[in-house]
Amino acid sequence: MNTHATESDGECLTLESKLSEIARVPPWIEKLSARHGIPSPIQFAMDLCLEEILSNIIRHGYAGEPNHALMIRHRINREGSFTLVVEDQAPQFNPLLVSDPPVPQSLEEISRGGHGIKLLKQFADAIDYEPMANGNRITITFIAHGSAQAGRRTTTT
Amino acid sequence: MQISTEELEGGVTRVILDGRLDIVGAQEIDLKMNVIAGTKKLVLIDMQKLSFIGSMSLRTLVIPAQAIKGSRRQARFVRPERNGRKCSEIQRHTYLDSHLP
Numbered sequence: 001m002n003t004h005a006t007e008s009d010g011e012c013l014t015l016e017s018k019l020s021e022i023a024r025v026p027p028w029i030e031k032l033s034a035r036h037g038i039p040s041p042i043q044f045a046m047d048l049c050l051e052e053i054l055s056n057i058i059r060h061g062y063a064g065e066p067n068h069a070l071m072i073r074h075r076i077n078r079e080g081s082f083t084l085v086v087e088d089q090a091p092q093f094n095p096l097l098v099s100d101p102p103v104p105q106s107l108e109e110i111s112r113g114g115h116g117i118k119l120l121k122q123f124a125d126a127i128d129y130e131p132m133a134n135g136n137r138i139t140i141t142f143i144a145h146g147s148a149q150a151g152r153r154t155t156t157t
Numbered sequence: 158m159q160i161s162t163e164e165l166e167g168g169v170t171r172v173i174l175d176g177r178l179d180i181v182g183a184q185e186i187d188l189k190m191n192v193i194a195g196t197k198k199l200v201l202i203d204m205q206k207l208s209f210i211g212s213m214s215l216r217t218l219v220i221p222a223q224a225i226k227g228s229r230r231q232a233r234f235v236r237p238e239r240n241g242r243k244c245s246e247i248q249r250h251t252y253l254d255s256h257l258p
Contacts, residue, residue, distance in 0.1 A: 019180050019181075020181065022179070022180055022181065023179075023181045026177070026179075041243065044209075044240060044243045045243075047209065048209070048211065048243075048247070051179055051180065051211045051213075052211065052212055055180055055211075055213055103252060104252050104256065106256065107219045107222055107223045107226070107256050107257075108219075108223060110215055110219050110251060110252060110253060110256060111215065111216045111219040111220055111223070113212065113213075113215075113216070115212040115215065115250070115251040116211075116212040116213070118250060118251075119212055119247060119250055119251070122246070122250050123246075
């Protein structure tokens, strides 16, 4: 993976490890949605899941250091199913092993955060985590409502 | 992300949030939200035009609400309408719904 260039070839988007780079994701998803007819609710879910996973990688995986890369690929599956693959070169971390935060009892407890991975799990239909020799791969699948592929699962390779 | 205010009858300040309250959007309005929270007595935070709420931006809504509540002033929220169902889901999963005044 190229560690410095930020690029987009349509189905693939490479970002630098800065929070400001996440602003490039929504227009990329809009283009994908127009090209592949991705339904609006799935477009929203993709947008949210990428915001959450990318911000986690940048803040925690790369500890806020710039000049690292994150690569997102869009994969076309069978009808009604859309997949995003996120790869990084950060220390291995499986978000699927993170427990949901406790139910907050006050506004103050909400402001402490910890909701990102929970939202990721809620808005994706399937999440696969795969440790790589030098990083992590997370595969997130979204299934259109009413599709024959209904069902939610999370797995770790 | 746009933020604007208008003064309503009874000394109420309506704060209109318009656009994506994502990481970038939150950074754009944080300062203004904190100033409003520190200076206005009765605040109506209008989220009808929000099209997106990310977990990182929850603080942008919560911290001013806390500040106002802690000083015995009042804040109220108007729920999002754009992508309302999805934004409501986010509020429900983060328990924001049950704590916002």
